[in-house]
Amino acid sequence: MTVAVTGALPAAAYPEYLRCLAEADESAAVEVARGLLDAGVPADRVLLDLVAPAQAEVGERWARNEWNVAQEHAATHVSEQVVAAVSAYAGVRPERGRVVVACMDGEWHALPARLVAEVLRLRGWQVTFLGASVPAAHLVSYLHRHDAYAVALACALPMRLPQAHRMIEACRRSDVPIVVGGRGFGVDGRWARRLGVAWAPDAPAAAELLADERALRASPPAGLAQLADDEYAGLISRRAELIDSALAELAHRMPATRVYTPSQLDSTVSDLGYILDFLAAALYVDDGSLFTEFVEWLEAILDSRGVPAVAIAGTLRHLSGALRDFPRAAGYLADGYVSLPSPERRASAPEA
Numbered sequence: 001m002t003v004a005v006t007g008a009l010p011a012a013a014y015p016e017y018l019r020c021l022a023e024a025d026e027s028a029a030v031e032v033a034r035g036l037l038d039a040g041v042p043a044d045r046v047l048l049d050l051v052a053p054a055q056a057e058v059g060e061r062w063a064r065n066e067w068n069v070a071q072e073h074a075a076t077h078v079s080e081q082v083v084a085a086v087s088a089y090a091g092v093r094p095e096r097g098r099v100v101v102a103c104m105d106g107e108w109h110a111l112p113a114r115l116v117a118e119v120l121r122l123r124g125w126q127v128t129f130l131g132a133s134v135p136a137a138h139l140v141s142y143l144h145r146h147d148a149y150a151v152a153l154a155c156a157l158p159m160r161l162p163q164a165h166r167m168i169e170a171c172r173r174s175d176v177p178i179v180v181g182g183r184g185f186g187v188d189g190r191w192a193r194r195l196g197v198a199w200a201p202d203a204p205a206a207a208e209l210l211a212d213e214r215a216l217r218a219s220p221p222a223g224l225a226q227l228a229d230d231e232y233a234g235l236i237s238r239r240a241e242l243i244d245s246a247l248a249e250l251a252h253r254m255p256a257t258r259v260y261t262p263s264q265l266d267s268t269v270s271d272l273g274y275i276l277d278f279l280a281a282a283l284y285v286d287d288g289s290l291f292t293e294f295v296e297w298l299e300a301i302l303d304s305r306g307v308p309a310v311a312i313a314g315t316l317r318h319l320s321g322a323l324r325d326f327p328r329a330a331g332y333l334a335d336g337y338v339s340l341p342s343p344e345r346r347a348s349a350p351e352a
Helices: 013-022 026-038 043-063 069-090 111-122 136-145 158-173 190-195 203-210 213-217 225-229 231-237 239-253 255-259 262-285 288-304 309-322 327-339 343-347
Strands: 098-103 126-131 150-154 178-181
Touching: 013 026, 013 043, 013 069, 026 043, 026 069, 043 069, 043 111, 043 203, 043 288, 069 111, 098 111, 098 136, 111 126, 111 150, 111 203, 126 136, 136 158, 150 158, 150 203, 158 178, 158 190, 158 262, 158 288, 178 203, 190 262, 203 213, 225 231, 231 239, 231 262, 231 327, 239 255, 239 262, 239 309, 262 288, 262 309, 262 327, 288 309, 288 327, 309 327
Parallel strands: 098 126, 098 150, 150 178
Antiparallel strands: none
16 A cells, blocks of 8 residues: 555544455455554554444444454454564564553453554553463462553443452552553543542553553542342352343243244343343443443443344343342333333333
């Protein structure tokens, strides 16, 4: 690809790169990135203005049911190879301390965290990227063996917030400053603040925060007094039971589910688990908007796959009844029910 301008991303670069991802054309995608670098576009801009938004679009195409899982994985692999090529091209020698970058335990979306790692590397930090789903104990063990200046933790899904908090506290006990990022902490970092940890909205902001140790360590205390009511712990202990009862209720209400294929049944069980996990995370940080936003997202995903909103509505009503002794959970379920696109359901929302 030939680039006629210097220092800025040309308009043609993004659609050309998306075409490469759609065709899983690794060589062509790398050529697009190298063409930009040769034209004078800074390496971090190639990562942040080309690779990052393209990867977000890959996720959107999967969510809209335009791409299947195999296509999404192929495109992600191509972008990973492009990130490696950009990093090799830049060839920056680290002059600052070691920053360990990792994804939360159970978090498998590693490319966004890797983009952060590479931007930090370009800013002169010595970066160790541990990749996806790093158990807290393994991360702490690594920190004990290596002299880390700071830890950067990524979380893409809010349902991982309870695990994130345990990971954050484990790092704190090792006396290593922490910065977190990713959609899992909220688009404005609200849930990071609730957990009492420094948050950065993007890679450049993370780099600025890491450069200011005082700001990095000046985190407010966690605001988790709500955990004293034991609703979170009670929901977690009943998770398997609630999935079974919700599945039985769904089969009674929608007989077609009784003849689901094993794959369809697995997907349904997973969706029920996600509903409960997002509800648990909302209880953990005491913010019902976390659950409502998830319900709206799930409705859009299922609609793209031909599943009616009434399937979710009935499950939320069932869970609200099963959790009637959990006032916060019942309230969040009622709000999620109201958020579904139906005047009739809004008018007959379950009582909290």
